[in-house]
Amino acid sequence: MKILVAVKRVVDYNVKVRPKADGTGPDLANAKMSINPFCEIAVEEAVRLKEAGVASEVVVVSIGEKTSQEQIRTALALGADRGILVETGESLQPLAVAKCLKAVYDQEQPQMVLMGKQSIDGDNNQTGQMLAALAGIGQGTFASEVKVDGESVNVTREIDGGLQTVGLKLPAVVTTDLRLNEPRYASLPNIMKAKKKPLDTTTPADLGVDIAPRFEVLGVEPPPSRSAGIKVADVAELVDKLKNEAKVI
Amino acid sequence: MSILVIAEHDNGSLKPATLNTVAAAAKIGGDIDVLVIGSGCGAAATEAAGVEGVRSVITVDGAIYEHQLAEEVAPAIVANSEGYTHILAPATTTGKNVMPRVAAMLDVAQISDIVGVESADTFKRPIYAGNIIATVKSSDVVKVITVRTTAFDAVATGGSADSKDGAATESAGLSSFVGEELAVSDRPELTAASVVISGGRGMQNGDNFKLLESVADKLGAAVGASRAAVDAGFVPNDMQVGQTGKIVAPDLYIAVGISGAIQHLAGMKDSKVIVAINKDEEAPIFQVADYGLVADLFEAVPQLEQAL
Ligand SMILES: Cc1cc2nc3c(=O)[nH]c(=O)nc-3n(C[C@H](O)[C@H](O)[C@H](O)COP(=O)(O)OP(=O)(O)OC[C@H]3O[C@@H](n4cnc5c(N)ncnc54)[C@H](O)[C@@H]3O)c2cc1C
Numbered sequence: 033m034k035i036l037v038a039v040k041r042v043v044d045y046n047v048k049v050r051p052k053a054d055g056t057g058p059d060l061a062n063a064k065m066s067i068n069p070f071c072e073i074a075v076e077e078a079v080r081l082k083e084a085g086v087a088s089e090v091v092v093v094s095i096g097e098k099t100s101q102e103q104i105r106t107a108l109a110l111g112a113d114r115g116i117l118v119e120t121g122e123s124l125q126p127l128a129v130a131k132c133l134k135a136v137y138d139q140e141q142p143q144m145v146l147m148g149k150q151s152i153d154g155d156n157n158q159t160g161q162m163l164a165a166l167a168g169i170g171q172g173t174f175a176s177e178v179k180v181d182g183e184s185v186n187v188t189r190e191i192d193g194g195l196q197t198v199g200l201k202l203p204a205v206v207t208t209d210l211r212l213n214e215p216r217y218a219s220l221p222n223i224m225k226a227k228k229k230p231l232d233t234t235t236p237a238d239l240g241v242d243i244a245p246r247f248e249v250l251g252v253e254p255p256p257s258r259s260a261g262i263k264v265a266d267v268a269e270l271v272d273k274l275k276n277e278a279k280v281i
Numbered sequence: 282m283s284i285l286v287i288a289e290h291d292n293g294s295l296k297p298a299t300l301n302t303v304a305a306a307a308k309i310g311g312d313i314d315v316l317v318i319g320s321g322c323g324a325a326a327t328e329a330a331g332v333e334g335v336r337s338v339i340t341v342d343g344a345i346y347e348h349q350l351a352e353e354v355a356p357a358i359v360a361n362s363e364g365y366t367h368i369l370a371p372a373t374t375t376g377k378n379v380m381p382r383v384a385a386m387l388d389v390a391q392i393s394d395i396v397g398v399e400s401a402d403t404f405k406r407p408i409y410a411g412n413i414i415a416t417v418k419s420s421d422v423v424k425v426i427t428v429r430t431t432a433f434d435a436v437a438t439g440g441s442a443d444s445k446d447g448a449a450t451e452s453a454g455l456s457s458f459v460g461e462e463l464a465v466s467d468r469p470e471l472t473a474a475s476v477v478i479s480g481g482r483g484m485q486n487g488d489n490f491k492l493l494e495s496v497a498d499k500l501g502a503a504v505g506a507s508r509a510a511v512d513a514g515f516v517p518n519d520m521q522v523g524q525t526g527k528i529v530a531p532d533l534y535i536a537v538g539i540s541g542a543i544q545h546l547a548g549m550k551d552s553k554v555i556v557a558i559n560k561d562e563e564a565p566i567f568q569v570a571d572y573g574l575v576a577d578l579f580e581a582v583p584q585l586e587q588a589l
C-alpha cells in the first residue's frame with residue numbers, strides 16, 4: 033500500500049519564541065527551522081511500515097515556501113521515496129492546508145495518510161481531523177500504536193483517561209503522538225541519496241484549492257509573566273511559606 | 282447569538298470540563314444550549330440540565346455514540362447545529378478529536394484552545410507552547426471553538442434547563458471501538474485537582490513515584506509527570522503535563538526532579554503557586570517557581586511528607 037506523509041517546516045522545538053516588538057507576529061528572524069517533531073514520527077512510522085513489507089511506497093508532502101524542500105529532503109533521507117511540495121508564499125490556515133492535502137490525496141490515492149497530531153508553532157491540532165472529514169474517511173488521532181491488518185488498521189490512541197484502541201477501514205488518516213516511535217537519525221549516505229530522489233512542485237492554484245484565510249491575527253503578546261520567586265533554605269521553610277505566606281496548604 | 286456547547290461526559294455523568302466550557306460560552310453571550318451525544322446518556326443529560334445559564338439540553342442517544350468515535354459524533358453535531366453562531370467543546374482529547382472534523386464538514390475554521398474571549402468573534406489563544414498569546418478574529422459564519430478549561434472558572438450548578446431530543450444520524454461505518462485501558466485512581470483528576478505534584482526524570486524509576494503519592498495523599502493532590510518520566514516508562518501517558526500532554530493550573534503545583542523545559546512549562550505555568558525541588562540550582566524550572574528548594578529529592582520529599 034501507498035502511504036502519504038504530511039510534514040511541516042516549523043521553528044525548532046528548542047527555540048523559545050518571543051513576539052516581535054511591534055506585536056504583529058512571532059519573532060522568527062534567524063531562528064533554526066526543523067521538521068515538526070510529530071511529523072518526523074509520522075515519517076518514521078511510514079518507513080517502518082515499508083521496512084516491514086506492509087507499505088510499498090512512502091510519499092511525503094509539505095505545504096509552504098520553497099524552503100520547505102529542506103524538510104522534504106530530511107524525510108527522504110529518513111527513508112521516504114519521493115516528495116511533493118505545494119509551494120505558496122502565504123502562511124496557510126489549517127483548513128486550507130487540509131484542502132491542499134485533500135487534493136494531493138485525490139491524486140495519489142494512498143491507503144493511509146500519516147500526519148503529526150499537532151504542529152508545535154500553531155499548536156492547532158486540527159489538520160489531520162479536517163483532512164479525514166474532507167476525504168470522508170476514518171481518523172486515528174494521537175496514535176501510540178498502529179497495526180495494519182489487511183483492509184483495516186487498529187490504532188491505539190492516547191486519550192485523557194488512558195488508552196483507546198479503534199479499528200478503522202482503510203484508507204484512513206492517522207496522527208502521531210510522541211510515543212509512537214523514536215525517529216532514527218539520517219545517515220550521511222542516505223542524506224546524499226535523498227538529494228537524487230524525486231521532488232515535484234505544485235501550487236494551491238494548480239490544485240484548485242481556495243486558500244482564503246478564515247481568521248485574522250490581530251496581534252500577539254507575551255503571556256502574563258510570573259514575578260520572580262525565592263529560594264527556600266530547607267523543607268521547614270518551604271512548608272512554612274506554603275502555609276503562612278501563600279496559604280495554599 | 283446562540284451557542285451550542287458539546288458536553289463532555291462518560292454517559293453516566295457529566296465531566297467538569299463542560300462547566301468551564303459553558304463559562305466561556307457565557308463570556309461570548311447569548312443563548313446557551315448543551316448537546317449531549319452518547320449511549321444511555323440520560324443521567325449525563327439530566328446533570329447538564331442543572332448547569333447554570335443553560336437554556337436547553339439536547340440529547341442524541343444511540344449505540345453508535347457510546348465511545349465518542351469522531352466519525353459518528355461529528356455528523357451528529359453537524360445535524361444539530363442549524364442556527365447556532367458558535368459551537369464550543371472543551372479542548373480535551375475528545376474535543377480535539379471531534380471538533381476539527383465538525384469544522385471541516387461545515388467548511389469553517391476551528392479556533393483551538395481559547396484562553397480568552399474578547400468579543401463574539403475575537404478570541405485569545407496560546408501558540409508556540411504558550412510563549413505567545415495571539416488575538417484572532419474569525420470571519421466565519423459559524424465559530425467552531427475548543428476551550429482551554431483551566432482558563433475559565435466553572436459555572437455553578439442548580440439551574441433548570443428544558444430538555445429535548447436531537448436528530449440522530451446513521452452510522453458512518455468507518456470506524457469501530459476495539460478496546461480501552463483507562464487509568465483507575467482514587468486521586469482527583471489531574472486537570473481538576475487544586476494541588477498537583479509531578480515527577481520527572483529525576484525520580485529514576487516508577488517505584489519512586491510512591492514518594493510523591495504519599496505527599497499527594499496528605500494534600501489531596503493529583504500526581505503528574507514530565508514527558509521524560511512517561512517516555513522512560515516510569516508512569517503511564519495520561520499523567521503527562523505539558524504542551525502536548527495535559528494543561529493544569531492548580532492552586533499549588535510541585536515539580537520534583539523536573540528541569541523545566543519549555544514544553545513542560547507550557548502545561549503548568551498558569552498554576553497559582555509553583556514549587557520546584559531540584560538538585561541543580563541552574564535548572565530553568567526555578568525561573569517560574571515561587572518557592573525553589575535546591576535539594577536532593579530523595580531527602581526532601583520524605584521530609585516534606587513528614588512535615589505535612
Ligand atoms: C514536540 C515535543 C513535545 C514535548 N511535549 C512535552 C510535554 O508535553 N511535557 C513535558 O514534560 N515534556 C515535553 N517534551 C519534552 C521536553 O522537551 C523535555 O525533554 C522534558 O520535559 C524533560 O523532562 P524532565 O524535566 O523530567 O527531564 P530532565 O530534563 O532530564 O530533567 C531532570 C531533572 O531532574 C533533576 N534531578 C535529577 N536527580 C535529582 C535528584 N536526586 N534530586 C533532585 N533533582 C534531581 C535534574 O537536575 C534535572 O533538572 C516535549 C518535547 C518535544 C520535542
Ligand SMILES: Nc1ncnc2c1ncn2[C@@H]1O[C@H](COP(=O)(O)O)[C@@H](O)[C@H]1O
Nearest residue numbers: 038039095147148150151156157158159
Ligand atoms: N503546511 C503544512 N504542510 C504539510 N503538513 C502540514 C502542514 N500544516 C500542518 N500539517 C500536518 O498537520 C499536522 C497537524 O498540524 P496542525 O493541525 O497545524 O497542528 C502536522 O503535524 C502535519 O502533519
